[in-house]
Amino acid sequence: MKTKILRNIFLTGTVVFASARLVAAAMTSILVLGILASAAFSGTSDGVLNFSNTPLVRPEPTIITFDAPGAGTGPGQGTQPFAINPAGLITGFYFDTGDALHGFLRTPDGTIVTFDVPGAGTGPGQGTTPFSITSAGAIAGRYVDGSDVFHGFLRASDGGITTFDVPGAGTGPGQGTRAANINPSETIAGRYIDANDVTHGFLRAPDGTITTFDAPNAGTGPGQGTIVFAVDCLNPAGAITATSVDASDVFHGVLRAPDGTITTFDVPGAGTGPGQGTLTFGINQGGRIEGAYIDSSDVSHGFVRASDGTITTFDAPGAGTGPGQGTVPQNINTPGVVPGQYFDASDVIHGFVRATQGTITTFDIPGAGTGPFQGTVPLCNNPVDAITGYYIDTSDVFHGFLRRP
16 A cells, blocks of 8 residues: 555565655646636726735635546555646546556546556556656556566557567566656656666657666665656656665665766755665756655655755645655646645645745645545646645545646
8 A cells, every 4th residue: 555655666576665655756838727817906096996905815726536437446446647737638547446557548628538558467566557748648657567567658649559668678577667757859768677676767769769877876786776756757858857776775866967967966964774865756847856855764855956956955834753754745847836745643645735935835635534644645736736646535545636726
C-alpha cells in the first residue's frame, strides 16, 4: 500500500527507500477551464461606483471526483491520475479487480478513454502506466510485460502507440525502460534499470535517438544510480532534473542542462545517511526545480531551487515531524506554483498548493479517508492551477480528482 502512495520513488525490490512512507512520476495553449478571473473596477465620482478599495473575494475551488471504467474497488485498487495538460486533459492509470494496470485519458467534458499498450501483461502489477502528457495530448509512460520487464511507450494524440527500449536496459523482472516525462516537442525522459539493477537516466529525441547519462556521484550498486522521476522532470528546453543515489545510498539533486552538462546539489539541512538527502520531482519552463529533502531524522521537507541555484525550503502547515512524515512537493507549473501532499502526525495525507510567493493552502478531497496512509494526494497542476491527483478512501481504494481554482 505504501509503495503506491507517492510518486514513483520506488525503483525495484533492491532499491533503498528514502522512507517507507515517502517513497511509495513552451506550453502552446492555455484554456481557463471555465475559471473567471476576479477584477476590481475603479470609477470617478460622476455616478459610477468605485470598487478600487473593495477586497477581492475569490471563489472556492471546484472539486470533481471520478473513477475510470473498470477500476477495481478493493484495497490498493482504483484510479490514479498523474498529469494534466493546459487544456485540462488528464492521464493516468487504474488498477482493475485483478490488480493489473490500464491507462486512461480523461477529456475536459469528463469522458474517459481507457487504453492498453500492445504487449502489456495482464497479471498483478503488470500493464500500462501513463505518466506525462503534452499540450497536444501526446502521452509518455511505461508498460510491464508478462515477464515483469518494463518498456517505454509514446501514445500520439491520435491514439497511435510506439514502444521502445533503451539500449543496455536489463531484461529481468523489475528491470527495463521506464519512460516518465514528455515535453511539447515529444522528447521523452526517464530511467532504465540494467542487468545489475543499477539505474541510469535517458533522453529520447523525437526521431527516436536515445542518449543515456549518469550523474557523476551516482553509485553503481543495485538500487543505486541516476533516477529521473515522473510527470514534469523534463522542461520544454530539454533540461532534466533527476536524483542520484550514491554508493552510500544517499540522495542528491541533479540538473542536466540541454547541452548535457550535469550539476549536482544538496539542500541545506538534508541528511547524509542511507535513505536521506535531496530528491527532485520537477522542473518548469524557467528552470525552477521543486522537490523534497529528507533530514537526519527522516522527516521530509519541501524546497524550490531557482534557476540561479538559490534554494528556498518550506513545510506545509500541519505537517508531522516524526520519521516518514512531513512535506512532499510533487509538481511545478510555468508560473512556479507547487502542489503536493503532507503527512500529519497521525500519518494521514493532506493536499497543499504553494503559491509563487510562498503562501501555502491546504485542502482535503471530500470522501478522503482519515486513517494512516489515507487522504489526499495531489500530483500535477497545469498553468492555470487546475490540480489533478487521487484520494484514498476509508477502504484504501484510490479515486481520481480534479481541483479547479
